[in-house]
Amino acid sequence: IAGITQAPTSQILAAGRRMTLRCTQDMRHNAMYWYRQDLGLGLRLIHYSNTAGTTGKGEVPDGYSVSRANTDDFPLTLASAVPSQTSVYFCASSKLAGGPDTQYFGPGTRLTVL
Amino acid sequence: GQNIDQPTEMTATEGAIVQINCTYQTSGFNGLFWYQQHAGEAPTFLSYNVLDGLEEKGRFSSFLSRSKGYSYLLLKELQMKDSASYLCAVRDRDYKLSFGAGTTVTVRA
Numbered sequence: 001i002a003g004i005t006q007a008p009t010s011q012i013l014a015a016g017r018r019m020t021l022r023c024t025q026d027m028r029h030n031a032m033y034w035y036r037q038d039l040g041l042g043l044r045l046i047h048y049s050n051t052a053g054t055t056g057k058g059e060v061p062d063g064y065s066v067s068r069a070n071t072d073d074f075p076l077t078l079a080s081a082v083p084s085q086t087s088v089y090f091c092a093s094s095k096l097a098g099g100p101d102t103q104y105f106g107p108g109t110r111l112t113v114l
Numbered sequence: 115g116q117n118i119d120q121p122t123e124m125t126a127t128e129g130a131i132v133q134i135n136c137t138y139q140t141s142g143f144n145g146l147f148w149y150q151q152h153a154g155e156a157p158t159f160l161s162y163n164v165l166d167g168l169e170e171k172g173r174f175s176s177f178l179s180r181s182k183g184y185s186y187l188l189l190k191e192l193q194m195k196d197s198a199s200y201l202c203a204v205r206d207r208d209y210k211l212s213f214g215a216g217t218t219v220t221v222r223a
Contacts, residue, residue, distance in 0.1 A: 035213075042213040104159070105156035107155070
C-alpha cells in the first residue's frame with residue numbers, strides 16, 4: 001500500500017441498504033477526512049477525525065457515521081442509503097502538523113443509490 | 115463558514131496562459147490551496163498560499179491577497195495534459211478545507 005486506498009471502487013446500492021465505504025492510509029497521518037463530490041457543488045466535507053479515537057462533523061454529516069479505531073483506517077457508513085447519497089466519495093488524510101499540511105486524496109468510490 | 119467563488123469553465127489554446135480567479139469570504143482564514151483534478155481521478159495538490167504575494171512552481175503560479183479575499187492560479191505554456199478541473203480551497207483555523215465548485219479548463223490544439 002502506498003498512500004490512501006479506498007474500497008470499493010464503485011457500488012450500486014438499493015435504497016434502504018446499509019453500506020460501509022473503507023479507507024486506509026499508510027502515511028501515519030494524524031487527520032483523516034471524508035468528502036462527497038457532486039457536479040456543480042464541489043467537494044463537501046462529511047466527517048473528519050483529527051486523531052485516532054476522535055471524530056467530528058463536517059458540512060454535510062446527516063445520514064453518515066464514521067469511526068476511527070486506529071490511525072490507518074477511517075470507514076464511512078451509510079446506515080440506510082437514500083438516492084440523494086448518490087455521489088463520488090473521497091477519503092483524504094493529512095499530518096495536521098502546521099504549515100501547508102497538504103491533504104492527500106484517495107482514488108474515490110463512486111456510489112449509486114437506486 | 116466559507117463562501118468560495120470561481121468560474122465554471124475556461125478554454126485556452128495550447129501554449130497560451132490562463133488565469134483562474136478565486137474569491138472567498140471566510141470566518142477564519144488559515145491558508146489557500148489549489149488542487150488539480152483530472153476527470154475520474156482524485157484531486158492532487160498544486161499550490162499553497164498563506165501570506166500575500168506570488169508563489170511560483172514551474173509553469174504554475176498562485177497569488178493571494180488576504181485583504182481582498184482573492185487568489186488566482188496562473189497556468190503558463192499550456193499543454194494538453196493541463197485539461198482538468200482546478201479547485202480553490204480555503205482552510206480555516208481548525209485546519210478544515212472548504213472547496214469551491216471548481217473550474218474546468220479545456221486546452222485546445
